[in-house]
Amino acid sequence: MPPVEIDASALPPLGMPPADFLRDYWQKRPLLIRNAFPGFVSPIEPEDLAGLACEEMALSRIVSHDRDRDHWRLRTGPFREDEFPGMPHQDWTLLVQDVDKWDADVAALLDCFDFLPRWRIDDIMVSFAAPGGSVGAHVDQYDVFLLQAQGRRRWQIDASESPSLTFRRDVELKLLQRFSPTHDWVLGPGDMLYLPPGVPHHGVAEDACLTFSVGMRAPSAAELLGDFVDTLAAEADEALRYRDPDLEPPRDPAEIDVAAMNRAVEALNMLRMNDPERLGDWFGRFITLYRSSGEVIAGENGRSRIEIEWDLQHGARLVRHPWSRMAWRKGGRGSRLYVNGHAIALPARAAARVANSRVLDGDDYAALGQAGQDCVFELYRTGHYHLQMDADGDDGGNGATWWPEDGSGQ
Incomplete structure (x- = not known):
């Protein structure tokens, strides 16, 4: 049997070639990867996460646990800023979904998971837990990579062949009635735990900590x-x-x-x-729209195509909207680009370049050909791209959202 724990220092983030991981572990068995990200430094701080949880459009939750009564409480955001200073010193967790859509530095972590189809990746959820904080023993029906970003968290899993999957009826969370761990680990910054669907697990903060959860899209x-x-x-x-x-x-x-x-x-x-062409079109539209919690809305931008192309030739870049989901498919009747539930006929080379690029510079745009350029300009016009001038600097950093607050976002 392949080992259940490895050190990835020599070959991060998996400690092995991706093909070996997909063959031996993907949707088959869990794996603890020590030093998946050696020397990892979290791109955001707990204060950043708390600030994001106060945003109207962010999906956030707080789970609290009363140990004496074994009572669990779930609250959903947005939260008030003045709530956090008065929170208890232990036994609660703040979770925020889709942090990769709000912070470019968090989104950059997804490049480390390019051994998976990008359309299979759903989001990066970030959780802050006070000491003892947890969301209880539960099971997910999708693959997840749990990256420890700050502090230490104890993870217990039940990797037995027939774990108990009966849920408690006395809590609003979907928690397991019985949990019998077969493995017990404490993860530090840079350690990562991979769990395939259906593996019961329970994480408890040893001290104040941040955990990044890279979850997959797995429609039922x-x-x-x-x-x-x-x-x-x-x-x-x-x-x-x-x-x-x-x-x-x-x-x-x-x-x-x-x-x-x-x-x-x-x-x-x-x-x-x-x-099969109709079937492929249906799935391409479905999967680029599935579980989308944000919407791309066109802003009021009056720049003409000539102006846009001139800007691109002089250092500007087109940055894809973080809620814009893309994939492409090669079919018997030509290739298609799928964007948030829409299918666009494009040559394969242009479709692949657009779908794989979060940022398009002047050279990228010129290489698309006429059909690709027509497509990109239409996507820009409908809000899927933001024109970033050279003077804007980079499109992320310092925990900042990477989309302009000009009405062209969600």
């Missing part, structure tokens, strides 16, 4: 089917209906007989999406 079969059926229904021809040209006098007028059920199945089969 029900979510896929629901959206798929909605798409089929929306695109269905009204002429496709239940038909019974072979109807015979029924033995019982009130009975739904076998022949009627066969005709119902035949009517449903007429809606099957047998065309």
